[in-house]
Amino acid sequence: MIPIHPVSDAGAAQQPASATSGDTVGLWLKPGKISLPASPPLSLYVHIPWCVRKCPYCDFNSHAAPSPLPQAGEGPGERAVSAATARAGWQIPEDAYLDALRADLEQSLPLVWGRPVHTVFIGGGTPSLLSAAGMDRLLSDIRAMLPLDPGAEITMEANPGTFEAERFASYRASGINRLSIGIQSFNDTHLEALGRIHGGTEARAAIEIALRHFDNVNLDLMYALPRQTLAQCQQDVETALSYRTSHLSLYQLTLEPNTMFARFPPALPDDDTAYDMQQWIEARTAEQGFRHYETSAYAQPHREARHNLNYWRFGDYLGIGAGAHGKLSFAHRVLRQMRYKHPATYIEQALAGKPVQEEHDVSAADLPFEFMLNALRLTDGVPAGLFADHTGLPLHTIGRELARATEKGLLEPDPTVIRPTELGRRFLNDLQGMFLKD
């Protein structure tokens, strides 16, 4: 923890004028309604915005890589793109993007001077579209500019459709020490329904290759897939468990706005079936030694995703890359940033020293909900003192809401922690909503 009081102005009550990252001194000196005792831990997120093609359920900032391949939804027969064909077809402007990331990081440095970075997450999109040399350059740039903690967790997302054994050995040699693989399912029919370019055989091969090089591997799986039965869900999860990876992320498929699935909804299992799947997953993963420590995350002992834990504990993160979001704390303000979303615009703007499209101070009225939205996802919750440490507001700011949630049986009646009960986890949206400002 690094003290962040360049000036002592805890009593100041005026709302800050909009401060920009170009005015770094202003960010430090301006008074505000909150007062943080120290900087929260800092993480780095790097966004790689391309995929071989866009999946119909995906609402991430991902763009189909320039390619002669047909895109999802273009017509009959378009789906049968083998991963090998797909690999041959894409090409991304890697050098220009890496230049832009470097420029982005450089112009961001004054906002995080002297703060050690505890975790790095290279996400997307499909980061495994980067060449081994490109990933090595990215990590070298990060190391050269930021004080990485010697034991930093450095995660990269990968898709089975872009897997190559030598490339993954190289990623490991470059310093990636945790791999998160977007498996989604091992069932070819469901993978096809999800518009994925890999099949079950490739998913299995990907995990086997990963485990040769990494001892810390997460598998992303989804359940309640189009026309999926409980038995099919069980088979997917059993296959994932058989690899004995350190971490599993198990998400229920939801239809997000502005996706192909929102426009043309597939037939999904009903709520009761989805609930049965969830219950079975919890019981089975527990039998196999996994702890369900967050809404969708399951870890072997001491293998929780440290990067994501920092988000859920309302830590800080610098986000670089197209469309990346960031949250950075100062003595009297919490700043949120978003980079330009489209890769070409981002490259242009980052190289011109202006990668940030939008930034604002989180108002003191919004901070409690933002904090609770994250913290309540954790099975263990957070120490009660973390609220004041990471929002700069006294805990009594949410005293009434905490008391009401506890009365309703949604929070544990322990004043030293903020922890959801089993009922609270089940009705998480309702519990989080209790901390929305009126």
Ligand code: SF4
């Ligand atoms: S591979 Fe992942 S990030 Fe890319 S489009 Fe599909 S779901 Fe989205």
